[in-house]
Amino acid sequence: MDEENLRKRENNTGMKNGNRAPDKLELEDMTENEPKHVALKQQVGLISGISLIVGTMIGSGIFISPKAVLSNTGAVGPCLIVWSACGVLATLGALCYADLGTMITKSGGEYSYLLEAFGPIPAFLYSWMCIVVTKPSSFAIICLSFAEYAATPFYPGCEPPQIVIKCLAAVAIILITFLNSISVKLASYVQNFLTAAKLLIVTIIIVAGIVLIAQGGMLLMFGNECQ
Template sequence: MVDPPEMERRQERDGGEGVAEREPGGRGLRLRREIGLWSAVSLTAGCMVGSGIFMSPQGVLVYMGSPGASLVVWAVCGLLAMMGALCYAELGALVPKSGGEYAYILQIFGSLPAFLVIYTFVLLVRPAAIAAISLSFAEYAVAPFYPGCSLLPQAVLKAVAAICILSLMLVNGRSSRLATMLTNVCTVAKVFSLLVIVGGGAVVLGQGRGYTDAFLFAFHNTTQQPGRIGMAFYQGLWSFDGWNNVNYVMEELKNPKKDLPLLYLLVNISYLLVLSSNEILSSNAVAVSWG
């Protein structure tokens, strides 16, 4: 066994940055505080802006039945995500520990409920979410190579998704600083792509070539079935998921002490302006069809 002081000296000698440091007074180890304010915001935004906003518009429109009702769903989902993020911000300030829900349940309810939560999360919830996100990424990465093909080769999709997961695993295992830099770059790229879509929708509207009929009869054919409305909210909330991710790395923030709903609304308005409802419903990669 290598004692912590020897481990730190070896890291300094080898030039490694390490992932932990000793607490003041030699009471134990803690994670290094290497995530600044911009990186924390980028982590939250980068986790929220993902495959959902580029693929869920189809599902929301399918279940709600009308463009107007689908925009209402997006606005309400954004409000719910904002309230959840505000609650987690307060929790993070009161309990500045990494682990998210696990840390809070451990402190409030004890070890057994916390163990059950993290056990389910690690073995079921997070792997399923990562698989879904990686497959969405693979669909967008592969779609340009198969123009006009409604069914993409599943073997290719799964291979690209697996490569994506392995690459991110290696980056996160190598260095938290490198992972933070990658998150910042991806966040800028994703937000920029959303702004391009919003700007493209404004250009199409200014040229008079948009599908404005969808907004003249915005709530026509809106569903009233609770089950379909619930599924529409599931699609929207999936797109906003990720607002709680910064709480999993609270101990790595340097100083642990927004407007995505509006952006998402504008993106969906652009989708509806550039694409007809039938084109959105028939597309598995809405942003590719928009492009």
């Protein structure tokens, strides 16, 4: 009887002759085989997140569009009026996005908003449109604009060849894709640097404009209309 009680105690404690009991081994094997929760590492900090949002909002249009707007309006004053009106519209759009972000607290951006408003089919079609058409097209325009500005100093007095612009744009696309593929932190550092440079350029433009206005440049803004 003493030996039987000892065996029962060994089985209950999960030990028998120095080995684990079979039922406990099966339980541990089942635990190890269970799928683990997969999640992305949080490698983007507060500064990098702010830099990403600011860099997305202040796109390349601020550096590309002024030439076309000025040529179509004919003077600096109407050009500034157009820019001010567009700024008001952009602010209204940003406020709408902020309101949607507080109402629908899901990841996915526009997909989540369209999913809540119109259902899965319009949200799915919009996502594929962004992946296949919208995002690649906007990225290509940004890289082409960068390549044109980068190649212009090397061709004074004439426009750069299209083959040079396209090759530079392709190199920029490959480089940015490579940076985002190898390391999230490295891509965030590059984003922080580019956002800081973008804000510095915009600040220089604003300060230069204020200085010119203070020196009497206000008369030149509406000069064509006053003649």
